[in-house]
Amino acid sequence: SQQGCDPFAQTQRSKLQHRRARINQQINKEMRMRAGAENLFRATSNHKVKETVALELSYVNSNLQLLKEELEELNSSVDVYQNDSESISVPMIPLGLKETKELDLLVPLKDLISEHYGEEGVLFEKEIKEFMELRQAMRTPSRNEAGLELLMEYYNQLYFLDSRFFPPTKSLGVFFHWYDSLTGVPSHQRALAFEKGSVLFNIGALHTQIGARQDRASLPGLNQAIDAFQKAAGAFNYLKENFSNAPSLDMSTASLNMLVRLMVAQVQECVFEKMTLLRSQHNFLARLQLAQEAARVEDVYLLVHQTMTQAHVKDYVPFSWTTMVHVKSEHFKALSHYFAAIALCDCPAATDAELPEQEKAFIQFHVTMPEGPSLRVLLQDPEERRKLGKAHLKKAIMKHEEAMRIHGLCKILRKMDILQEVLSFAHKRSLSKYSEIDHEEDFFETGDAPDIHPKTHQKPEIKSPNFSQVKVTDLFHRLGPLSVFSAKNKWYPARRVHLMRGENGFGFTLRGDSPVLIAGVIPGGCAAEAGLKEGDYIISVNGKDCKWSKHAEVVQLLKSTGEEGVEITVITLQGSEGPRAADKKAAAMSSGSGMLKSNKENSRKSLMNSKSASTLLVWSKKSKRSKKSTYGVPFTAVGDNEAMY
Numbered sequence: 088s089q090q091g092c093d094p095f096a097q098t099q100r101s102k103l104q105h106r107r108a109r110i111n112q113q114i115n116k117e118m119r120m121r122a123g124a125e126n127l128f129r130a131t132s133n134h135k136v137k138e139t140v141a142l143e144l145s146y147v148n149s150n151l152q153l154l155k156e157e158l159e160e161l162n163s164s165v166d167v168y169q170n171d172s173e174s175i176s177v178p179m180i181p182l183g184l185k186e187t188k189e190l191d192l193l194v195p196l197k198d199l200i201s202e203h204y205g206e207e208g209v210l211f212e213k214e215i216k217e218f219m220e221l222r223q224a225m226r227t228p229s230r231n232e233a234g235l236e237l238l239m240e241y242y243n244q245l246y247f248l249d250s251r252f253f254p255p256t257k258s259l260g261v262f263f264h265w266y267d268s269l270t271g272v273p274s275h276q277r278a279l280a281f282e283k284g285s286v287l288f289n290i291g292a293l294h295t296q297i298g299a300r301q302d303r304a305s306l307p308g309l310n311q312a313i314d315a316f317q318k319a320a321g322a323f324n325y326l327k328e329n330f331s332n333a334p335s336l337d338m339s340t341a342s343l344n345m346l347v348r349l350m351v352a353q354v355q356e357c358v359f360e361k362m363t364l365l366r367s368q369h370n371f372l373a374r375l376q377l378a379q380e381a382a383r384v385e386d387v388y389l390l391v392h393q394t395m396t397q398a399h400v401k402d403y404v405p406f407s408w409t410t411m412v413h414v415k416s417e418h419f420k421a422l423s424h425y426f427a428a429i430a431l432c433d434c435p436a437a438t439d440a441e442l443p444e445q446e447k448a449f450i451q452f453h454v455t456m457p458e459g460p461s462l463r464v465l466l467q468d469p470e471e472r473r474k475l476g477k478a479h480l481k482k483a484i485m486k487h488e489e490a491m492r493i494h495g496l497c498k499i500l501r502k503m504d505i506l507q508e509v510l511s512f513a514h515k516r517s518l519s520k521y522s523e524i525d526h527e528e529d530f531f532e533t534g535d536a537p538d539i540h541p542k543t544h545q546k547p548e549i550k551s552p553n554f555s556q557v558k559v560t561d562l563f564h565r566l567g568p569l570s571v572f573s574a575k576n577k578w579y580p581a582r583r584v585h586l587m588r589g590e591n592g593f594g595f596t597l598r599g600d601s602p603v604l605i606a607g608v609i610p611g612g613c614a615a616e617a618g619l620k621e622g623d624y625i626i627s628v629n630g631k632d633c634k635w636s637k638h639a640e641v642v643q644l645l646k647s648t649g650e651e652g653v654e655i656t657v658i659t660l661q662g663s664e665g666p667r668a669a670d671k672k673a674a675a676m677s678s679g680s681g682m683l684k685s686n687k688e689n690s691r692k693s694l695m696n697s698k699s700a701s702t703l704l705v706w707s708k709k710s711k712r713s714k715k716s717t718y719g720v721p722f723t724a725v726g727d728n729e730a731m732y
Contacts, residue, residue: 114154121147125273141272148271152183153499176360177415177509179312179353180408181299182292182319182346185285185337187226188264192219195259199252204566205580214562218244225286230296238293239557242286247561247569249279254574267335268292269342269403274334284330284338290552291322291346298353303360313357314550320350321550341399347549348394349412352387354547356415359384362544371437374430375448376544381423383541388416410497411506414490418510421486423539424479425517427452431476432524437466453537473524478536480521487514567634568601571624577661581626582618587652589613592732593645600638602626605657623657630654645732 124147128140196215197208225241228234252259262275263282274281298315302308327343336342359380366373394400395409437445446462457465457475465471491510494500501507566572586593594612598604602624608614626634628644636644645653 110154114151117147117151117154121151121271128273141270144272145270148266148269151271176303176505177356177418178411178503178506179295179299179316179356180349180411181296183268184228184289184292185268185335186266187285190219190222190261190263192261195261196252199259200566203254203574204572206566211563211565214565218248218562225289228289228293230293230300234293235290235297236557238286238290239552239554240559242283242290243554243557243559244562245279245283245286247559247563249283250569250573250575251561251563251566252574253279265335268337269405270336272335276334280330281334284326284333287322287326287552288338291319291326294319294322295350303357304364306361306364309357309361309364313354313361313547316350316354316357317548317550318552320347320354320547322552323347323350324549325551336403339399341397342403345391345394345400345404348387348391349408351547351549352384352391352412352415355384355387355543356419358543358545358547359419369433371430371434371441371445372448374426374434375452376542378423378426378430378539379452379542380544381419381426382539383543385416385419385423386541388412388419392416405499407497407499410493410500414494414500414506414510417486417490417493418513420538421483421490421513421517424483424486424536425513425520427536427539428476428479428483428517428520428524431472431479432520436469436472442466451542452540454540455537457537458534474534475536477521477524478534480517480524481533482536483517484514484521487517564635567626571602571658571660572634578658579661581656581658582623583654583656584617584619585652585654586617586619587613588648595619595732597625597638597642597732600641601635602633603636603638603641619657620659623659625655625657627656628653642732 121144124140124143128137128144131137131140193212193215197211199208200206200211201208221241221244225237228237258277260277262277263279263285264273264275265281265285266273268288294315298312298319301312301315303312323343323346326338327340327347330338331340333339359377362377362380366377392409392412395404395412401409442463445466449462449466457478459465459475460468460471465475487510491514494506494510561569571578589612591609591612593614594609594616595605595614596607598606605614605619605621605623605625608619608621625641626632628641629648631644633641633644645655
């Protein structure tokens with residue numbers, strides 16, 4: 088029997104379709120407004136106009152973020168919210184990704200390949216296009232592990248791009264355009280560091296979106312949310328520590344500091360939720376622990392709120408965020424007092440056997456000791472427990488009301504029924520508990536309960552990004568090993584040499600591989616006659632490319648030559664001519680790459696600074712140079728890894 092479809096479901100579906108279409112129209116309209124505002128922002132030199140336009144951009148951008156979130160919710164809205172309020176998850180704050188413009192690298196990279204590397208730029212079009220496709224794809228990553236891997240892959244690929252095409256002394260002439268994630272204001276910069284930083288920011292932002300999407304009513308969902316927010320905190324923290332002078336506000340130290348704290352607070356909130364989920368026993372100590380855990384969440388949100396209301400951050404953070412964070416700090420303060428009251432009123436008074444343990448826990452429970460009888464009397468007298476419990480509930484109700492009042496001040500949050508529902512559920516729960524323990528004949532004045540000492544059993548971790556988890560191969564590896572063929576090295580044009588073998592061989596010593604180095608030339612030998620010099624690299628033998636060849640392969644090619652001799656092509660690095668220079672370089676390399684690295688950093692920093700004040704300083708990535716550096720061994724007589732040919 089064929090089943091017809093449910094007409095109610097149909098109308099629900101068509102309603103969804105309508106809303107989707109409406110949101111998409113609004114998104115298109117906002118995008119047009121943004122394009123107009125942006126052109127004006129660029130064109131005008133009038134300071135006042137620029138400020139007004141920046142404000143307009145910020146407004147359009149927050150609208151876009153909201154519309155996109157609404158669309159995202161619609162796309163996943165299938166009876167999401169169960170109505171047993173205990174299991175409704177309070178919304179978390181996700182970050183929008185930074186958007187970027189398309190980038191055409193075809194001409195600049197082809198030019199650089201022919202100028203710097205002396206190769207035909209056209210022959211590398213495939214690699215350049217592959218790189219551009221990767222960049223295009225990472226502009227819209229999916230909100231899952233695959234999206235994160237895509238961003239990581241691109242980020243790692245930038246390391247190679249930097250080493251190959253960004254010489255320390257000149258710029259590639261390409262601008263990287265990125266929009267501020269919170270205000271939508273565009274920024275552009277020539278420094279590749281801005282591109283790297285923006286991708287890193289998006290890695291953090293994507294983690295926040297993954298964290299905010301988890302179903303936190305289940306343990307696996309909670310653990311995934313904790314992991315995602317910890318990794319987001321790690322990405323923003325890494326950015327803060329390795330970057331300075333970013334041209335856009337979202338990457339300023341003050342903003343990143345705020346974002347790290349926000350993520351840590353969201354982790355702490357998940358830890359509290361995890362405890363409520365796992366709390367199987369309803370005993371006195373477990374409830375005290377819950378109250379302290381809630382006080383800890385209140386504490387971290389209070390810190391975030393203070394950070395958000397600082398001078399440099401205040402006008403920039405969305406009002407809905409600042410309000411949400413403020414609401415949460417009040418809400419969790421209320422919860423800490425509620426659970427303290429529950430521990431005192433719903434748990435039986437301590438027996439003599441339980442007393443020592445309960446006393447120990449209770450001594451460290453309040454910030455200041457409650458007035459009234461001694462701890463022992465308090466814990467063993469149900470009436471005294473009720474009195475203090477009532478004082479805690481009174482404070483809880485005040486804080487619930489404060490949370491609801493602040494929530495009501497923000498138009499955007501008022502639309503969030505879920506948050507509203509959670510707040511009013513908690514408020515009603517405290518009220519009904521209060522009326523349950525309130526006796527008509529109570530003649531005592533309910534005192535002021537002291538605050539609860541914050542304490543957590545699981546401290547949030549800031550998890551730095553693990554870039555090595557996504558392995559990438561250098562797209563431009565055909566240019567040759569990076570130890571020689573990089574943007575910072577310069578070499579003289581390749582020389583082709585015809586070499587005959589004498590009775591004592593070719594008359595040179597070779598060392599290392601990829602590429603093989605001529606470590607010594609015997610005076611008067613065949614190699615010296617042919618014009619080969621110490622410090623030359625062999626890049627081809629009889630027309631066969633040897634840039635990546637191992638030592639033994641090159642030797643094999645040389646040995647297999649007959650009477651007619653052999654054609655070899657060599658290059659010499661500028662600045663490494665002759666034994667003296669080579670010696671110095673060897674010493675520098677063997678003393679660790681520290682000196683070289685910091686010099687490179689400094690020369691590039693001063694160059695960048697002189698160009699413009701708001702330039703990003705260069706990434707202080709450790710050099711990933713291969714261990715077998717060509718200069719790794721000081722030039723001595725024929726060593727174990729050198730051989731005479």
